[in-house]
Amino acid sequence: MGFSSINMYTGGIFGLLYSAGPVAKVVVAILLVFSIISWTIMLLKLKQFSKTEKEGERFIKTIREIDSFKRLVTVYRGNPDNSFYRLMLSSYKEITTRQKENPEIKPETIPHVENILKITITEESERLERKLSFLATTANTAPFIGLFGTVWGIMDSFREIGIRGTTSLAVVAPGISEALIATAIGLATAIPAVLAYNYFIGRLKRILSKMENASIYILNILGK
């Protein structure tokens, strides 16, 4: 099919877009960029969250079986790019800086470690939450951006009716059809973003509660 022969009846979505006005084209382009970025974030977060959750389960399983912190550090060699490993690492650093080479963990160190664990959990939560806000933004704004394109297109259609002086469907329908595609794409962008955002927020809560559990386990081991 030659480029010139594309029209709204034959070219499917491409045809509709091709015959749409410039505003609709810009709107659709913006929505497409939003959609691509939000899907990128979804894929990234899916990978990141799955990995973190798996590591968390492994970490808690390991920590239950081990009775000393030193052994935990030596036995558990996780990926440095892992939230649970960082949890352990931060407490370990805190202990070593406070007690130097002293092998015995003093009871007064424990509140400091507890604070450090809290800080680490907050940091990790912030790290995991990063870019999720874009999904929320997409979910909230994409329908409105689409709606803007539609309203503009329908305005054009009505002007066309005025100019041609006819209200026949043949005159009105193509314009409205072109206009509505903006809303359709807006919704197609927003719906996955909403679903993904809620899903990831739920998953994030689970991960954070696991991290809190892990920090309690660490404190328990330190108290032994």
Add this chain to the structure above:
Amino acid sequence: MREETWYKMLIVSTILHFFFIGMFSIPIKKASRRIDLSSSYSVNLVGDMGGVFKGQQENGLSEGRDLPVKQGPVTKKERLPAKRKNAPVRKEKEAVSLSKHKILEKETTTKEELSRLEERIREIKKKTNYFDITQAKRTGGSSSGLRPGVSGSGLPVSSGGGARPLDPVSQKYILDVWEKIKDTWGLPGITSSKQPLETVVTIKIRKDGRIVDINIEKRSGNRIYDESILRALRTVELSPIPASLNTDMIEIGFRFLPGDVS
């Protein structure tokens, strides 16, 4: 998060998008047939030469109807009220066609709809001077030297200035217009369709030769075919209406058949 993962996912996401857009473009193409206007909304103004129109042609059709044509230069603002005046006329056309469709396509319209439409036709006939454009066509067609009923001839019909029989000047002008449109009209390469393609379009030509209104009265059912006609009508450059016709606006109906272009 590592940068390379980010890029990788971005590429994956982009590919996914193009894949889905490509997939969605196929069903829409097929479903677009359903958007086709129902036959009761299309107007068969200058359709068949015989058959359906016989009854109406035998009726007394000498009553004239003057198009409300605005005098003086037609600016965009001024044109709008003029269009509004046209509205009843348009309704009449539509209604006439609806009654035809009653005969043609009983299966598509319900009885209830028909009775309502008939009532409307009667109402409109009362309000306006009833005029059947096919009468003008018959007169114009036979006297212009064109073989009437020639297959593929999109005989033009004029209602400019009322129902008076077409004088040679306007006949010549209309034929000239038709020739120009035919020259501009390029048939799309999809004419292997099984159904006979016939599109009826009425255009309004302003004094200076500009087409100010294009109305598809009957669709062929093939959108590409219809589009090609509309494209031709949008691009064609017509000569101004001869001054001797003494009219500001002329309305002509054309029947486009694939045989017109060869």
